Amino acid sequence: MAEVKLDCMHEACPIPLLKANKKLNNMKVGDILILETNHSCSIVNVVEWAKKQGYNVDYIEVGEGEWEIYIEKTK
Amino acid sequence: MIKLIDTCKVGDKMRLYDKIFKIPWPYWVGGVLLAALNILLFMTTGRPWKISTGFLHWSTCFLHKIGIDPYNWHYFNSYNNIQNEISFYNYYTILIFGIILGSLIATLLSSEFSLKKIKNKRQLFFGFLGGILMGYGTRLSFGCNIGAFFSAIPSMSLHGWVFGIFMFVGAWIGSKILIKYIL
Numbered sequence: 001m002a003e004v005k006l007d008c009m010h011e012a013c014p015i016p017l018l019k020a021n022k023k024l025n026n027m028k029v030g031d032i033l034i035l036e037t038n039h040s041c042s043i044v045n046v047v048e049w050a051k052k053q054g055y056n057v058d059y060i061e062v063g064e065g066e067w068e069i070y071i072e073k074t075k
Numbered sequence: 076m077i078k079l080i081d082t083c084k085v086g087d088k089m090r091l092y093d094k095i096f097k098i099p100w101p102y103w104v105g106g107v108l109l110a111a112l113n114i115l116l117f118m119t120t121g122r123p124w125k126i127s128t129g130f131l132h133w134s135t136c137f138l139h140k141i142g143i144d145p146y147n148w149h150y151f152n153s154y155n156n157i158q159n160e161i162s163f164y165n166y167y168t169i170l171i172f173g174i175i176l177g178s179l180i181a182t183l184l185s186s187e188f189s190l191k192k193i194k195n196k197r198q199l200f201f202g203f204l205g206g207i208l209m210g211y212g213t214r215l216s217f218g219c220n221i222g223a224f225f226s227a228i229p230s231m232s233l234h235g236w237v238f239g240i241f242m243f244v245g246a247w248i249g250s251k252i253l254i255k256y257i258l
Binding site: 009019 | 099102258
């Protein structure tokens with residue numbers, strides 16, 4: 001159950017999603033990826049994509065216009 | 076299962092304000108709104124929405140002001156329909172500033188305004204490179220994905236479909252390059 005932080009601040013689509021995909025491929029089942037972003041599109045497309053992959057996903061706004069997306073690798 | 080308590084997401088406690096201004100709208104809502112607004116624009120002004128042609132007007136005027144004469148260039152001589160209406164204060168200028176103003180209002184309403192930093196030199200370099208390629212492409216196709224795709228297809232113009240197909244081909248190749256070399 002490792003937690004991995006991924007810095008995607010100041011990066012626009014589709015970079016956060018592609019970075020998350022790349023990172024998750026190197027993670028073990030049960031690990032949690034914490035994606036930090038200030039790009040509002042990411043809380044839509046990264047979350048939708050993670051759901052489609054069957055991962056557990058949720059996000060929280062940590063500051064005005066800054067989010068942390070939590071993705072748990074389930075398989 | 077991850078469950079976070081987010082002030083914006085606690086079911087029935089979600090305020091109407093947050094629902095409208097804070098949570099990103101679904102893509103289909105944006106699509107319907109864009110279509111409706113473009114129809115309205117076309118009805119009232121007789122011209123569909125375009126963006127990058129406005130940048131052409133600005134840069135051409137700028138070059139003219141600093142003593143370079145772009146009106147003699149092959150591009151402008153081949154297509155004199157562009158040359159006739161070049162001016163800084165034009166139809167597109169209002170639309171471009173309208174987009175910026177509208178985005179600013181939406182950003183402020185969701186209290187997400189911030190000045191985004193340039194992350195590193197690589198982002199800057201690829202940003203410039205992408206911008207130049209896009210700008211060059213828009214001039215060859217007489218518009219960007221707004222003018223030559225979004226506005227062209229409802230105008231029943233074949234070139235919108237041609238543009239669309241090759242835009243997807245380009246995006247596919249671009250993604251491959253992005254994943255392999257840039258990411």
